[in-house]
Amino acid sequence: MRKKVEYTQLIHEEKKHTKAQRMTDNFEPNIIAFLCNWCAYAGADLAGTSRIKYPPNMKSIRVMCSGRVDPAFILEALKNGADGILVAGCHPRDCHYQSGNYKAKRRILLLKKLLHQLGINPSRVRFEYISASEGQRFASAVTEFVDDLKKFGPNPLSGVA
Amino acid sequence: MKMRQTKNPEKLKLAFYWAASCGGCEIAALDIDEKILDVVAVADILFWPVAIDTKYKDIEAMEDKSIDVCFFNGAIRTSENEHMAKLLRSKSKVLVAFGACAHTGGIPGLANVGSREEVFNVAYLDNPSTENPNKITPKTSIKVKEGELTLPEFYDTVKSLNQVVDVDYYLPGCPPSPELISEAIDTIVQNKLPPKGSVLAPSKSVCDECKFEKCEKKISEIKRIYEVKEVDPNKCLLEQGIVCMGPATRGGCDARCLNANMPCTGCGGPTPESSDQGAKMISALASILGVKDEEKMDEKEVEELIEKVRDPLGTFYKYALPTSLINRRVMK
Amino acid sequence: MKIGVYICECGTNIAATVDVEKVSEYTKSLPNVAVSRFYKYMCSDPGQELIEKDIKELNLDRVVVASCSPRMHEPTFRGVLEQAGLNPYCFEMVNIREQCSWVHDDGQKATEKANALIAGAVARAAFLEPLEKKEVSVIPKALVIGGGIAGIQAALEIADKGFRVYLVERNPSLGGRMAQLDKTFPTLDCSACILTPKMVDVNRHPNIKLLTYSEVVDVQGYVGNFKVKVKKKPRYVDEAKCIGCGLCAEACRLKNRIQNEFDVGLGKRSAIYVQFPQAVPLKYTIDPEHCLTLKVGKCGDFPLCKKACDKDAINFDQKEEVVELEVGTIVVATGFDLFDPLQKPEYGYGKYGNVITGLEFERLVSASGPTGGHIEVNGRNPEKVVFIQCVGSRDKDGNEYCSRVCCMYTAKQAHLVKEKIPDAEVTIFYTDVRAFGKGFEEFYNRVQGEDVVYRRRELDDPIEVVKQGDKVVVRANGHPDTEADLVVLATGIIPRKDTKELTRILNINESADGFLLEAHPKLRPIDTFTDGIFIAGCCQSPKDIPDTVAQASAAASRVCNILSKKQLEIEATIAHVDELMCRGCGFCVEVCPYGAIKLKEVNQFGHTVEVAEVNEALCKGCGACSAACLSGAIQHHGFDDGQILAMINVLAGG
Numbered sequence A: 001m002r003k004k005v006e007y008t009q010l011i012h013e014e015k016k017h018t019k020a021q022r023m024t025d026n027f028e029p030n031i032i033a034f035l036c037n038w039c040a041y042a043g044a045d046l047a048g049t050s051r052i053k054y055p056p057n058m059k060s061i062r063v064m065c066s067g068r069v070d071p072a073f074i075l076e077a078l079k080n081g082a083d084g085i086l087v088a089g090c091h092p093r094d095c096h097y098q099s100g101n102y103k104a105k106r107r108i109l110l111l112k113k114l115l116h117q118l119g120i121n122p123s124r125v126r127f128e129y130i131s132a133s134e135g136q137r138f139a140s141a142v143t144e145f146v147d148d149l150k151k152f153g154p155n156p157l158s159g160v161a
Numbered sequence B: 001m002k003m004r005q006t007k008n009p010e011k012l013k014l015a016f017y018w019a020a021s022c023g024g025c026e027i028a029a030l031d032i033d034e035k036i037l038d039v040v041a042v043a044d045i046l047f048w049p050v051a052i053d054t055k056y057k058d059i060e061a062m063e064d065k066s067i068d069v070c071f072f073n074g075a076i077r078t079s080e081n082e083h084m085a086k087l088l089r090s091k092s093k094v095l096v097a098f099g100a101c102a103h104t105g106g107i108p109g110l111a112n113v114g115s116r117e118e119v120f121n122v123a124y125l126d127n128p129s130t131e132n133p134n135k136i137t138p139k140t141s142i143k144v145k146e147g148e149l150t151l152p153e154f155y156d157t158v159k160s161l162n163q164v165v166d167v168d169y170y171l172p173g174c175p176p177s178p179e180l181i182s183e184a185i186d187t188i189v190q191n192k193l194p195p196k197g198s199v200l201a202p203s204k205s206v207c208d209e210c211k212f213e214k215c216e217k218k219i220s221e222i223k224r225i226y227e228v229k230e231v232d233p234n235k236c237l238l239e240q241g242i243v244c245m246g247p248a249t250r251g252g253c254d255a256r257c258l259n260a261n262m263p264c265t266g267c268g269g270p271t272p273e274s275s276d277q278g279a280k281m282i283s284a285l286a287s288i289l290g291v292k293d294e295e296k297m298d299e300k301e302v303e304e305l306i307e308k309v310r311d312p313l314g315t316f317y318k319y320a321l322p323t324s325l326i327n328r329r330v331m332k
Numbered sequence C: 001m002k003i004g005v006y007i008c009e010c011g012t013n014i015a016a017t018v019d020v021e022k023v024s025e026y027t028k029s030l031p032n033v034a035v036s037r038f039y040k041y042m043c044s045d046p047g048q049e050l051i052e053k054d055i056k057e058l059n060l061d062r063v064v065v066a067s068c069s070p071r072m073h074e075p076t077f078r079g080v081l082e083q084a085g086l087n088p089y090c091f092e093m094v095n096i097r098e099q100c101s102w103v104h105d106d107g108q109k110a111t112e113k114a115n116a117l118i119a120g121a122v123a124r125a126a127f128l129e130p131l132e133k134k135e136v137s138v139i140p141k142a143l144v145i146g147g148g149i150a151g152i153q154a155a156l157e158i159a160d161k162g163f164r165v166y167l168v169e170r171n172p173s174l175g176g177r178m179a180q181l182d183k184t185f186p187t188l189d190c191s192a193c194i195l196t197p198k199m200v201d202v203n204r205h206p207n208i209k210l211l212t213y214s215e216v217v218d219v220q221g222y223v224g225n226f227k228v229k230v231k232k233k234p235r236y237v238d239e240a241k242c243i244g245c246g247l248c249a250e251a252c253r254l255k256n257r258i259q260n261e262f263d264v265g266l267g268k269r270s271a272i273y274v275q276f277p278q279a280v281p282l283k284y285t286i287d288p289e290h291c292l293t294l295k296v297g298k299c300g301d302f303p304l305c306k307k308a309c310d311k312d313a314i315n316f317d318q319k320e321e322v323v324e325l326e327v328g329t330i331v332v333a334t335g336f337d338l339f340d341p342l343q344k345p346e347y348g349y350g351k352y353g354n355v356i357t358g359l360e361f362e363r364l365v366s367a368s369g370p371t372g373g374h375i376e377v378n379g380r381n382p383e384k385v386v387f388i389q390c391v392g393s394r395d396k397d398g399n400e401y402c403s404r405v406c407c408m409y410t411a412k413q414a415h416l417v418k419e420k421i422p423d424a425e426v427t428i429f430y431t432d433v434r435a436f437g438k439g440f441e442e443f444y445n446r447v448q449g450e451d452v453v454y455r456r457r458e459l460d461d462p463i464e465v466v467k468q469g470d471k472v473v474v475r476a477n478g479h480p481d482t483e484a485d486l487v488v489l490a491t492g493i494i495p496r497k498d499t500k501e502l503t504r505i506l507n508i509n510e511s512a513d514g515f516l517l518e519a520h521p522k523l524r525p526i527d528t529f530t531d532g533i534f535i536a537g538c539c540q541s542p543k544d545i546p547d548t549v550a551q552a553s554a555a556a557s558r559v560c561n562i563l564s565k566k567q568l569e570i571e572a573t574i575a576h577v578d579e580l581m582c583r584g585c586g587f588c589v590e591v592c593p594y595g596a597i598k599l600k601e602v603n604q605f606g607h608t609v610e611v612a613e614v615n616e617a618l619c620k621g622c623g624a625c626s627a628a629c630l631s632g633a634i635q636h637h638g639f640d641d642g643q644i645l646a647m648i649n650v651l652a653g654g
Helices: A012-022 A040-049 A071-079 A100-117 A135-152 B024-030 B035-042 B056-061 B079-091 B099-104 B107-113 B116-125 B178-189 B277-288 B299-307 B312-316 C020-028 C045-058 C070-083 C097-101 C107-125 C149-160 C191-204 C247-251 C292-296 C304-308 C358-365 C406-420 C440-449 C499-506 C545-563 C587-591 C624-628 C641-653
Strands: A031-036 A058-063 A084-089 A125-129 B012-018 B043-047 B067-073 B076-078 B092-098 B141-144 B147-150 B154-159 B169-171 C003-008 C033-039 C062-067 C091-095 C134-137 C141-145 C164-169 C208-212 C214-222 C225-232 C258-260 C267-269 C321-327 C329-332 C336-338 C355-357 C384-391 C425-430 C453-456 C463-468 C471-476 C482-484 C486-491 C493-495 C533-535 C567-570 C575-577 C597-604 C607-614 C634-636
Touching: A031 A040, A031 A135, A031 C641, A040 A058, A040 A084, A040 A135, A040 C070, A040 C097, A058 A135, A058 C107, A058 C641, A071 A084, A071 A100, A071 B277, A071 C641, A084 A100, A084 A135, A100 A125, A100 B277, A100 B299, A100 B312, A100 C624, A125 A135, B012 B024, B012 B079, B024 B067, B024 B099, B024 B178, B035 B043, B035 B178, B043 B067, B056 B079, B067 B079, B067 B099, B076 B079, B079 B092, B092 B099, B099 B107, B099 B169, B107 B154, B107 B312, B116 B154, B169 B178, B277 B312, B277 C587, B277 C624, C003 C020, C003 C045, C003 C107, C020 C033, C020 C107, C033 C045, C045 C062, C045 C070, C062 C070, C062 C107, C070 C091, C091 C097, C091 C107, C097 C107, C107 C641, C141 C149, C141 C321, C141 C545, C149 C164, C149 C191, C149 C208, C149 C329, C149 C545, C164 C214, C164 C225, C191 C208, C214 C499, C225 C329, C247 C304, C329 C499, C329 C545, C355 C358, C358 C406, C358 C486, C384 C406, C384 C471, C384 C482, C406 C425, C406 C440, C406 C486, C425 C471, C533 C545, C575 C607, C587 C597, C587 C624, C624 C634
Parallel strands: A031 A058, A031 A084, A084 A125, B012 B043, B012 B067, B067 B092, B092 B169, C003 C033, C003 C062, C062 C091, C141 C164, C141 C329, C164 C208, C329 C533, C355 C486, C384 C425, C384 C486, C425 C453
Antiparallel strands: B076 B154, B141 B147, C134 C567, C214 C225, C225 C321, C258 C267, C336 C493, C463 C471, C471 C482, C575 C634, C597 C607
16 A cells, blocks of 8 residues: 655745735835945945935845846845845946946846746846936835835745745 | 566666656667666666566565665656655665756746646646546545545646755756766766766766857847748857857757757756856846947847847746746746 | 954944944854954944954954945955954955945834844855955056146146156147136136146146147056047147247138137137137147138138248148057046026026126136227126126026035126226125135125125025116016126036046046046045046036145145056956866856956866956956856856855845
């Protein structure tokens, strides 16, 4: 008589439970932001020196150029539970390294197509052009993103190891 | 029927098993041609459902680690696949994930864009050639007047072999090439196996074995093969705008597809250092697509250019979705 | 692995919002953390000593400092590590000020965020590797872009220190805006008198190569090693032969027919011209937009200038030339434009002939100007002159900044009117009089004492100029209508219209107001974010001549800091290839914007294979190659996959 097998599959009921827990009125999205050193990070610093307030949901990772951002980083962030990912670089034609921002844009566009196929809202990945003098714009972008993510709800992958 | 006893206890005891597979790996094993005679000279095959009538209970009755090497092909799609994976793991000294399905999930892995319900819906209910007015779909058990009938559980998510048991070695490819298989057999017989966890294939990409000439990696647009009026028979396909997974895929296959003038689709799985075959190709491809004119293109033109890649998931994750960073579409 | 974590209170800047003590406690529990401290000012001497002591006594492998932005103090703390004998790249900085305490109100959330950020940094720190700083040689030459007072001052000081300077000026002559001014506030020095000796010094200086009527069109390279392409526009006059006698201009068929840009359209010149009589170099230039020979191919029977020139200096076959210069540093001193009051029709500029701008007034009152220094409207001295301040400045809908010099130059111009036309009625419509500098307030009081009437208005109170017969009337809220024969608009300083283009050529940034961006508004007002490129004068922000000269001196000093070194240390965070992992696919080669990566053949295990190689001198450390690499063979030192992934795993998991 063949033994009944234990089902050790990823239990999506477990996922649903965790998701339900997070999807309360108190859901605070967790955003990872990749900010380029010369423009976006400086813009974020300017928001700071100007004391412009924005929600604390964003945690930044400084890279020298938005062109450093590998789509695999974004997938890792999503897999680990981040609700949203912001990638911010210099405006077109202003990249400190000439063209990193163009590559970043193309990679993220292609990645978004993949996310859509994976059933993940592509708007969870947000690509912004922010210059070193755009402190207010930075703050507004983060605020808007937090609001959007609150509407989208928690990362549907959260609860998955 | 009694299990065939080994006449010579010195002979290697081998097993072959197919889980969720197409049978191609079985054929591939035979593609080593005459070498199969060398194999049976040094080994006894104890278990090979396609060829030998050994039963599961015979395997269950074996002592742990009594099989020297088990070649396990196919992905883990059902509870039966999982059960056999665990069974063969306990009964085998060395477990080799044979072929793309066992290695990275393979083609069956693409079903991870759906769920059991969606797969059953298409297979049994909602397709043009099925008449199923009573909407009967497989169940794991049903009581009939004679007793209870059971079927394996069909999981929502396809997994690779190493996602359910510890795997000792991997033979990549869909199917693995005869050269790789030969080489693997020789390594086993001569007891020269590399450290556990190794992939028994070169660590270079398919490009290393490919006949096409590589010039500069700048593509101005992506084309489907039929859209290319004249494929240059000497030039790298990717450089001609045809998506080829060669750069992101482990070699060892002698670039067979490229030799037949077809682009690589990635069946060898990721190269050693890559965390995600598809993500790496997405990054690399998007980096060089449109790179020559990137300063001149406006937002709309960039979007249109990327739009040309119609199916990123199917193109870049054809064989390795279950073992990628995000291994399935979000469950609805 | 022993990691030291140091949290700064930054006075109350961080501590007022982030509970620094709690954070320190929390960080003690993070993996590999050997010690965690907090202190009021981590960047101060005692703060730095704390870290140095711990490194030496506790044998720390890595240091994490949570304080202000790394763009602020990363070099400071890296210096501390070096001092303590630890490789400076074993350092990670966490921004809990600009991007935490300063932007969040909720103390608890800010503290939690600080915890998470530090946890991420600690995870990343464990993967940091010691890096060796590269050294590059320095070309002991400087480039100064702009031949106004800022450029002239900077060039002279650098040249005096013994370094070769190329001074590039787009106009045919040096002098810039200062040459257009009459007398300067508050001392009423004659502008040309103090400027021209310096212009001559530049021309004579053995270390300065003057490239006038030229423009910088391309800049490549990096600090210590810039390659600059300069386009020399054709003068159609052989500079070696021209002696500046002016006979050509006298003879020109278009004499007095072309608007003279130097006189802001008020005067006229010939098609062959010098900008002003004291031009340096005193060489004539032919204007290709108007010269008949150049425009239509023929000038009567024979070009009259050529006939007149007995040195045979005229050469219509001259072509544009592009020269390549190699320099170690660049000073940008490109000056400013002035607000165009046509954008504000209420002032009547362009409509009424007796409404002029401040600069046009300067030309009227200059002895070398179109009227020989007579202030006149329709041939007569005006009896009533009205000045209107803040035209195009302090405008919430336009340029929000204050143009800084207009209050003083208006006061000066009012004084000059009184000096030349003692009976004139002079009125100034102002909002504030900004007389902040040395001698400014005293001058302002003096002008008021000369019967110049100051009428105050609010910035957004409407003011307009309307016609009344052959006079105009200035109508301002709260004041009786003021009749005027001449209205002078104090137009504000604005950035040059090709500033954006310049920032792209040089790879520097613009500020929000369109001027050039300095590296730090207080502590680094001369540096830009691109090492080796400095800014001075009004291109950075509106300022008067004393401040411009001070900045130019500062820029010269910054330049000499670099040029006086034989070797310069540059960033070690560049790309690097692991040849065993590299498969020679060539993607990185195409991705690199500097062409810093090439494929080369190597022998691996008896086979000849191609692998990538990074030219360390050209790599600027952007990391684009690393993201494109399919095998992870090319990695960005300091920002490699392992380090960033470690950080992502921690930050996302929270």
